[in-house]
Amino acid sequence: MAEVVLHGIAKTFGDTVAVDDLSLTIRDGEFVVLLGPTGAGKTTTLRLIAGLERPDCGRVTIAGRDVGRQSPAERDVAFVFQQYSLYPHLSVYDNLAFPLRSPARRLGVEEIDRRVREVARMVRIEHKLQNRSTRLSGGEMQRVAIGRALVRRPAIYLMDEPLSSLDAKLRAELRLELKRIQKELGSTLLYVTHDQIEAMTMADRIGILSEGRLVQIGTPREIYADPANLHVAARLGQPHINLLPIDLLPGAAVPSGALTIGARTEHLEIATSAQGNAEVDWIEHLGDQNHLHIRVRGHKLVTLADPYLSIKPGDRINLTLRQPLYFGPDGERLR
Amino acid sequence: MSSVNTAAHSVVEPTPTAKRIAGTIVILYALVTMIPLAWIFLTSIKSPPDSISYPPKVVFTPTLEGFCNLFTTRTRQTPDYIQALPPPTGTCDEITRGRNMVIAGPSNYWPRFGNSLLIAFGSTFLAVSLGTLAAYGFSRFRVPLADDLLFFILSTRMMPPIAVAIPIYLMYRQFGLSDTALGMILLYTAVNVSLAVWLLKGFIDEIPREYEEAAMIDGYTRLQAFWKVVLPQATTGIAATAIFCLIFAWNEYAFAVLLTSGSAQTAPPFIPTIIGEGGQDWPAVAAGTTIFLVPILVFTIILRKQLLRGITFGAVRK
Numbered sequence: 185m186a187e188v189v190l191h192g193i194a195k196t197f198g199d200t201v202a203v204d205d206l207s208l209t210i211r212d213g214e215f216v217v218l219l220g221p222t223g224a225g226k227t228t229t230l231r232l233i234a235g236l237e238r239p240d241c242g243r244v245t246i247a248g249r250d251v252g253r254q255s256p257a258e259r260d261v262a263f264v265f266q267q268y269s270l271y272p273h274l275s276v277y278d279n280l281a282f283p284l285r286s287p288a289r290r291l292g293v294e295e296i297d298r299r300v301r302e303v304a305r306m307v308r309i310e311h312k313l314q315n316r317s318t319r320l321s322g323g324e325m326q327r328v329a330i331g332r333a334l335v336r337r338p339a340i341y342l343m344d345e346p347l348s349s350l351d352a353k354l355r356a357e358l359r360l361e362l363k364r365i366q367k368e369l370g371s372t373l374l375y376v377t378h379d380q381i382e383a384m385t386m387a388d389r390i391g392i393l394s395e396g397r398l399v400q401i402g403t404p405r406e407i408y409a410d411p412a413n414l415h416v417a418a419r420l421g422q423p424h425i426n427l428l429p430i431d432l433l434p435g436a437a438v439p440s441g442a443l444t445i446g447a448r449t450e451h452l453e454i455a456t457s458a459q460g461n462a463e464v465d466w467i468e469h470l471g472d473q474n475h476l477h478i479r480v481r482g483h484k485l486v487t488l489a490d491p492y493l494s495i496k497p498g499d500r501i502n503l504t505l506r507q508p509l510y511f512g513p514d515g516e517r518l519r
Numbered sequence: 520m521s522s523v524n525t526a527a528h529s530v531v532e533p534t535p536t537a538k539r540i541a542g543t544i545v546i547l548y549a550l551v552t553m554i555p556l557a558w559i560f561l562t563s564i565k566s567p568p569d570s571i572s573y574p575p576k577v578v579f580t581p582t583l584e585g586f587c588n589l590f591t592t593r594t595r596q597t598p599d600y601i602q603a604l605p606p607p608t609g610t611c612d613e614i615t616r617g618r619n620m621v622i623a624g625p626s627n628y629w630p631r632f633g634n635s636l637l638i639a640f641g642s643t644f645l646a647v648s649l650g651t652l653a654a655y656g657f658s659r660f661r662v663p664l665a666d667d668l669l670f671f672i673l674s675t676r677m678m679p680p681i682a683v684a685i686p687i688y689l690m691y692r693q694f695g696l697s698d699t700a701l702g703m704i705l706l707y708t709a710v711n712v713s714l715a716v717w718l719l720k721g722f723i724d725e726i727p728r729e730y731e732e733a734a735m736i737d738g739y740t741r742l743q744a745f746w747k748v749v750l751p752q753a754t755t756g757i758a759a760t761a762i763f764c765l766i767f768a769w770n771e772y773a774f775a776v777l778l779t780s781g782s783a784q785t786a787p788p789f790i791p792t793i794i795g796e797g798g799q800d801w802p803a804v805a806a807g808t809t810i811f812l813v814p815i816l817v818f819t820i821i822l823r824k825q826l827l828r829g830i831t832f833g834a835v836r837k
């Protein structure tokens with residue numbers, strides 16, 4: 185396990201700037217999640233660390249040594265790919281054993297067998313060890329892919345949306361499991377996802393990427409409660425943050441220069457009132473949550489509904505802001 | 520047909536009727552293409568008079584005379600001389616004496632057949648090995664002028680190889696490669712390698728690079744990753760390519776006639792020379808051809824499974 189540092193790395197493909205002057209420190213034993221829209225450069229960042237791409241400029245250091253001239257094998261990283269993860273001509277067992285059998289490692293047959301079985305139990309695939317890897321479901325394949333990374337103890341684990349094709353239940357289980365394993369081993373892990381629940385629950389720190397730039401990095405709490413700009417604020421929160429003109433609702437202490445107010449559920453106070461400033465449009469029942477769709481003078485808002493609040497579509501309510509977020513014309517946060 | 524009925528069928532699976540019609544057509548076609556082969560085989564077990572009788576005989580007494588004549592050289596003797604010999608030691612001995620001849624020694628068939636095996640399999644192995652490496656390079660690395668190079672490689676196939684026969688003949692004489700197995704292997708390799716590069720590049724392009732990248736991260740060098748991950752997945756393409764190369768090298772006649780005459784002669788130029796050795800010996804020629812077909816047949820059957828998948832050129836794989 186080791187600290188991994190990116191010093192101002194950049195990578196362009198033709199005209200596309202995939203990664204732009206990115207600096208990031210992943211501390212020894214830290215779980216960092218990269219969050220960003222599609223095409224933001226998340227995969228490219230992982231590939232730059234692994235040595236599968238050469239940066240146009242900047243340096244990557246792993247445990248203090250500059251790895252710029254090292255091959256992927258020498259860098260001692262493990263990678264879980266977004267797709268095409270398993271060797272199709274090998275069985276599950278051989279897939280898991282593959283990294284251990286590398287000529288550079290030279291482990292004994294028994295040692296390999298012990299570690300393969302241990303990791304198979306960890307990712308719950310031990311009943312399919314002899315299967316051809318092409319005869320697995322998508323979820324099983326992803327578990328084997330994760331297992332193939334976990335079978336080693338590299339300087340850093342790089343995982344590119346490893347849980348994306350699992351069903352919700354298994355995903356929740358593996359999320360916990362992965363976090364537990366990481367803590368137990370004290371592993372350094374850089375993890376890419378689109379899923380904010382994964383990011384919020386697993387990360388020590390979350391980095392938000394946009395168009396190849398690292399927009400903000402901080403603890404999940406910081407990123408959620410204290411976003412640096414509109415882009416970051418829009419990435420987290422379910423339902424999505426509501427963006428409103430500053431004079432729409434009462435209760436705001438607007439700083440000068442603010443153009444937009446960002447209001448999540450916790451920034452909105454609801455009271456039933458026949459003379460209220462808003463009207464309930466409809467209520468979306470998602471099972472564990474109820475989304476309340478509200479209309480205020482032609483603007484639409486979505487917020488979480490208190491299950492004990494007795495309102496129905498058509499009711500009038502009074503909506504007040506409570507310490508919302510303010511953004512300037514360039515989208516930067518104003519405090 | 521009612522909509523209920525069509526809905527009962529899977530969309531991708533042909534109906535039983537369609538399958539039966541297709542099957543019948545395939546069987547008929549197979550029969551037609553196999554008639555010449557059957558004819559050659561039947562001729563090989565006819566006696567020389569039966570083989571040229573008109574109308575052709577379909578019912579006849581089979582004999583090994585063709586094979587005996589193929590494997591031996593014989594000299595004509597007087598009946599008195601043959602009478603004085605000790606009793607015949609084998610079937611061929613007996614058949615030969617019946618024609619007033621005695622066996623003088625083994626023919627050159629097996630040595631020529633051996634040359635064919637060595638040259639065809641040797642050149643196929645080389646062409647496929649070199650082709651795989653070149654195709655991998657073209658597929659994975661940014662080769663300067665890759666497209667032009669690939670076109671150039673293919674352009675060597677744009678004229679019939681025999682068009683360059685004279686320069687090659689002169690060159691070979693100069694280098695002492697005429698009538699050597701090495702010379703023939705090099706020649707067939709050169710002709711086949713362009714085909715191999717093109718066919719294999721298509722197959723290797725279809726293997727996602729992520730597999731090698733994963734292997735390289737897992738602690739393997741690129742060469743090891745190529746060996747452990749790319750090759751096993753390219754077996755289909757390699758098998759298909761190998762069969763095409765082998766068939767060309769095995770059947771090649773024009774260069775073989777021109778460049779080999781003695782110790783390195785292959786079977787194709789040798790077989791016609793049998794005709795000369797004592798009249799129109801069609802059964803011996805047919806016997807030589809029958810045996811000549813066997814290696815390709817065996818090779819194709821061994822690689823049949825790979826070939827069937829490979830021959831679609833990756834159209835509908837995955």
Ligand SMILES: Nc1ncnc2c1ncn2[C@@H]1O[C@H](COP(=O)(O)OP(=O)(O)OP(=O)(O)O)[C@@H](O)[C@H]1O
Binds near residue numbers: 201221223
């Ligand atoms: N090999 C390549 N050649 C050309 N362009 C590339 C290449 N790899 C990535 N890009 C481009 O770089 C940008 C960033 O790609 P990247 O794969 O890093 O995105 P991502 O954040 O992983 O997206 P996703 O969430 O969809 O996986 C994209 O615009 C992409 O088109």
Ligand SMILES: [Mg+2]
Binds near residue numbers: 226227266344
């Ligand atoms: Mg990606």
